[in-house]
Amino acid sequence: MVENMEVDQPSENATGGEAWSALGVPEEIKRNLIEQGFLTPTKIQTLAIPPAIFGKRDILGAAETGSGKTLAFGIPILDGIMKLKAKHGKIIKTASGSFKEVDMNETECDNESDEDEDNESKAEESTISDNGIGLVKVIDNVEIDGFPEKASNKPLKPLYALILTPTRELAVQIRAHLIKAAANTDIRIALVVGGMASVKQERILKQGPEIVIATPGRLWELIELGNPHLNQIESVKYLAIDETDRMLEAGHFEELHQILEKMNFKESKIQQRQTFVFSATLSLVHDIPDYLKRKKQRNSRSRIKKLTPEQKLKKVIDILKLKNPKVIDVTTKTGTTNNLTECRIVCSIEQKDYYLYYFLQRHPGRTLVFCNSIGCVKRLAQLFSILKCKPFPLHASMTQPQRLRNLERFQSTENSLLIATDVAARGLDIPNIEHVIHYQVPRTSESYVHRSGRTARAMNEGLTVLLMEPTEKHNYTKICKTLNRTEDLPTFPVVDRLLMCVKERVNVARDIDKLELTCRKENFDKSWRQKAAREMDILLDDDDADEQDSEEAKGKADAKRSLQGKKARLEALLKKPLFPKNYSGKFLDHSLELSLEQNSRRAIDVMKDEIKKPNSKGKKRPLKLYRPDPKKPKLEETKTKKK
Known part of the structure; x- marks a missing residue:
């Protein structure tokens, strides 16, 4: 007992x-x-x-x-x-x-x-x-x-x-x-x-x-x-x-x-x-x-x-x-410590990158982002490196010296960013982590508790944000049920008009990532063909090879020009302030002026104020458990009717 x-x-x-x-x-x-x-x-x-x-x-x-x-x-x-x-x-x-x-x-x-x-x-x-x-x-x-x-x-x-x-x-x-x-x-x-x-x-x-x-x-x-x-x-x-x-x-x-x-x-x-x-x-x-x-x-x-x-x-x-x-x-009924503020952002899969970048730029601080897979960690680390966020990845495929080196750098750098799998979820005591962001909803309630526990340690305050897309609703409700939650997590406040500037930067960074991947793949394919031909002692036809090389060179030149243009565009965007502090209020409504003033405030303070507001999205609401709609036809039934 x-x-x-x-x-x-x-x-x-x-x-x-x-x-x-x-x-x-x-x-x-x-x-x-x-x-x-x-x-x-x-x-x-x-x-x-x-x-x-x-x-x-x-x-x-x-x-x-x-x-x-x-x-x-x-x-x-x-x-x-x-x-x-x-x-x-x-x-x-x-x-x-x-x-x-x-x-x-x-x-x-x-x-x-x-x-x-x-x-x-x-x-x-x-x-x-x-x-x-x-x-x-x-x-x-x-x-x-x-x-x-x-x-x-x-x-x-x-x-x-x-x-x-x-x-x-x-x-x-x-x-x-x-x-x-x-x-x-x-x-x-x-x-x-x-x-x-x-x-x-x-x-x-x-x-x-x-x-x-x-x-x-x-x-x-x-x-x-x-x-x-x-x-x-x-x-x-x-x-x-x-x-x-x-x-x-x-x-x-x-x-x-x-x-x-x-x-x-x-x-x-x-x-x-x-x-x-x-x-x-x-x-x-x-x-x-x-x-x-x-x-x-x-x-x-x-x-x-x-x-x-x-x-x-x-x-x-x-x-x-x-x-x-x-x-x-001595655990609480909810599984998390009392000095932890929990919230969520509901969005589509494509929008998760926008909201993550928005949060990192709007609310600087030592932040730990958790993903469910190594592939997701690698993708985010590459994308946010392009956006000059200097992320430190951490996952099980890295060598031990690499993992320890990234942990040390994350710990010693102000406003640093660590993107990790659950390998960093249990036990690690890294001081002064202000924010934990669940980029994907954890698969179990234990993972949620251990991830969230990287912040709000030793009587310090901390904030955890859950990025949730519609297909993750099932896992979310299971976690809430296990942790005895009868109310939804409150919604973290996001200013939609400010989010538009974020989208442009992230979209350009995504294009750069795709173009760089294409260039790397083309170089790999060409070197692989040449190596395979040498190993099998096969002479490639000169005319075919020249024609193929010419097409590849043209495609590579086009991709390189496009890549340089995208990088120049991103460089120009990054030089401009994302959330300007000194706007004349001439073209801004009062709510946007107030939101710009919040740039210097801690995310946890912004969230606490949001919870206190009457009828705000930050208010907790009764938890709606996920149940399949019996009236909604299944995918197989829909296809049969169409036929």
Whole structure:
């Protein structure tokens, strides 16, 4: 059963060390938290840390995005490791299986700094910035010549904790947070994710980090290769799984189930382990997808059914072998935080580009745009690059260094634009994201909650805008129903007369994109034909080739002239102010003058004012659920009648 825990909370006047001390946080970690500006624990931290530290309970927590879940499980893990090292620090198992007494504080690995871990090529590295995005540049003096090293009796340091995440970016972020929390301690934290050379990660693991943060795929790969440090996962004292509901979805992360099977092989090890399970949508249950409903209708024996929140949690408990877990649910009924303002814009597919560009130009600020597919991300990134918006794309087909580099640039650039798939939806804590725009309606309510949760974090305000075309109405109503919404999202105000200027720019940019694609395709086709002829030792007919080349040259010249003309036209349009600030009011009505004054206002303030207006489009209205019209003939019936 889901419960809102009631525990002894710190006094309302408690701040700094006093507030953290009441939760059982050790002095070393407490000082680090205060230095970082974390003076008061969040609600999920207040409810989760005491039972974890004092009661050694397994924790199953559901909390809104940006509520501090990482430290809610990170602090108890760090506290437990510090106590274990103080108690058992001198007993270390050797690679040969014997035990050797050493001082863990004087081993070679512990004396090395974070900058001594690795020395791979710069192309595959990014640096962890102060804000916590990137990988660590490290140096290692160990030389690897491609030959396996001889077995030795060098002490094998224990692996105390394993933290699993669905994405590389989230793993990098968690490591950055824990490194700051564990500053001035001798706890080492390693990252094991795809996109980095496995040899590099094996070298880091040789140093015996107490905590490993990993994605399931790369972790299982190294386990199968027989990595000595990771082969200790059966004996880890702490296991944390972030974004658990996605990690345990059927068909995703098969390696996770193999990892859990290995960890849960011995009952005695399960009893000695403390497990932390967290997600923003852990207790959220969406409707069965349409394709699964159709499958169930075709197969009468199918057991596909919608779970209740209690059944979903019980399933998680059974899979992870949790022992008397403390279930903590501090999410709201609507699934999103109270300081998030939600709205929508209803338009056609063709108009989505117009409204997106309108919003970006009218309301500058750090903006994250979500798409449902990689193809859509690539198209928008190309189009808005032509429009000089300098977008940073992020999707699963990019290499790990590219993804981390774009995240860093997005984070460090003012009024920046990130266009991403759901790879950026879960867990990423990028500060000061003002707007989240759903370019396409998410397929599930979980995706909507996690996407929207990239803004309005840590008590800051945020705005999310849903661009919806008519065919997406079905998914929209399903999301509203799952999130207990009885009213439509309010409509974001758009000035139609100002939108006309936007359309001209976007249309010219679209033409440029098409012409550039045509030119690239023609060049590719010609080089492909010539290459194929050479490989097959075929001589092309000179007359035919000359005639074809002449036609291609003429077409290419025409396309090039047209492209240059379009680029010149766009350049001229971009030099003119899109929303002029100093118009004489001679030819403008009062409403347009007021709308021009709103250019400097924050989008969230404009939306809040719109909601307050009586009888405005921004007013919430009862939600109209999507239902097929029984009187409306189906497409097949219409065709039959015409015949």
